[in-house]
Amino acid sequence: MTTADVALPGLDCGLCGFKLCSDLAARLPAQPELLERCIHLAPKTAPATLLRPLPQRESGTTAAATTVAAPRRAAGQALPVMARAEPEPTWQDSLGREFDFYLEHFPEEPGPRETILPHNPLITREMEIKVGDVLIGRPLGMSCGCPITHCGVATEVDPRTGVIVWCVTGPLRPRQEGFKDLGYYTAEAYDGLIRKQRPDVEVKIGMRYFFQPRMCMLQWRHSGLVNFMNRTKEGLQVRLEGLWIG
């Protein structure tokens, strides 16, 4: 290939890594593959770039177009109210599995309340974990097995058993205040509110249900045994133990 074979755009945009189009052109005879770097000439469907290959799923168009068609207003008709009407849930998680209710966190708390046990309960004492400490860790194995590292703030600490109650929050707080790393832990119980449930489901103590923690990033359903119920003005307060994902 010679430089005459290629009409570079002459923009000298630098996006290929060369300051001038002529610099790239000079290299093309020896390295014609460099032409792929010109975003103005390269085919618009360049191969996906991986340092290591990933499964076939990565190729091709990933999703169909989606359209949101709002109801049309007649001339002179009043604007709808500001609050968005909450659509009826599909009662399916992100993997298409059905569940019975959403579990919400208590409104006065900064995030979902969980009772957890470090895999080595002694570290609760060794790390001198106390109420108010910001913690991170991952719920490994028995119980949830969630692949996501969680961050939270301790609200109760039992140094004798190692059990910690925390409210799961976002990553901002550990960034600002520092944190203690629990490593792996087991999620022993969730406490929260049921405000919305499938119309055909009645929640009873002693029964196991599929539920969707509202703040679960993966939006995967969980299952658990209801062993405490209390009707409050905010919703049905429940405690769930024997937790599993799926």
Place this chain on the structure above:
Amino acid sequence: MAGAPRIYFDNAATTPIDPRVRAALQPYLDDCLGNPSSLHVEGRTARAAVENARRQVAELVGASPHGVVFTGSGTEADNLALAGVTRAFAGQPVHIVTSAIEHPAVRETCAWLAQREGVSVTYAPVKSDGIVDPDAVAALIDRETRLVSIMAANNVVGTLQPVREMARVAHTHGVLFHTDAVQAASCVPLDMQRDGIDLLSLSGHKLYGPKGIGALVCGDSVPLTPVIHGGGQERGLRSGTENVAAIVGFGEAARLCAATRGEEAARLVQLRERLIEGTRTRVPNAYVIGDLYRRLPGHVCLGFAGQEGESIKLMLALDEAGVAVSTGSACSAHKASEPSYVLTALGFDAFRARGALRITLGRFNTEGEVDRFLDLLSRAVGTLRPITTRAGAVAGVCS
């Protein structure tokens, strides 16, 4: 590395202000007190400064100064473009075609228009390489389509969109074309006349300028209805006394970008490739998300196969080590961070969509910082807990 200065690799979030920009705008904070709408000397001095900046911004994107409407942010510019065009077609059906990976400034505005103003919005899919296909956009245009809005560069994965082809597609159907160029304008040559762009959004603080200033640049004859009403500033399209110092800084920032764009882009590509090559060598389970070349010159979006769920710990470890990068969010009581919907649109499952690490290099970053970052990154990744102990399977986990 105790005592080492922090490394700022989050230039896609905001860029540090260039000292030359600060010097240019400072007199307009200290000495120039005039309102540009006033007729006295002070007012005329402020007006001249605003108009000079307008010319500088226009030159950055190949537009007429007359088309530059200063706004309070890039987000406001996007709002003006989308809502302004919609309202210009009052009484007629309006359909907007946009993409599944737009910044919330476009995405949420479209959702609002759909809910409140009866607009239909269609979201074009994105390919797994992070690029929207113009043919897919063309297929979505119908008789009611008034506007196609596709970003010039994606803020999460950094991929560059073929805006000229998008504009051609839109114009073929007699439809206006808007692009959010907030991420692209500092380092990608955009020429509204050459590329056929009707509306283009900019933000000062992504160009090494001040925060709190943006612009919507409009081509000739673009129908636009204001969304902010008042004293009729900015040709009646954005009322409100002009933020003179910020506008002056924005103009100087635009001038500097235009003057050094090609050279700076080439330098950033070299830095980016140094970072990618170093990562490949030292962190073998890393992968680059998005097309390798059709991307912003300083933008690297990395995933770590098998360790995606640990992105928060990685971010915390890097932050503690003195590096500012951007990442997703763990389970949170707060709003989920932006990577999820963009990576989901690229075909990532919910687990892998949490694992992106966004490293964005800028004007003031150096080779030495990249090398130091590679040390810190490999050390931090080494502390992460893998989701599987089957080492050979990490690349395929959660596929």
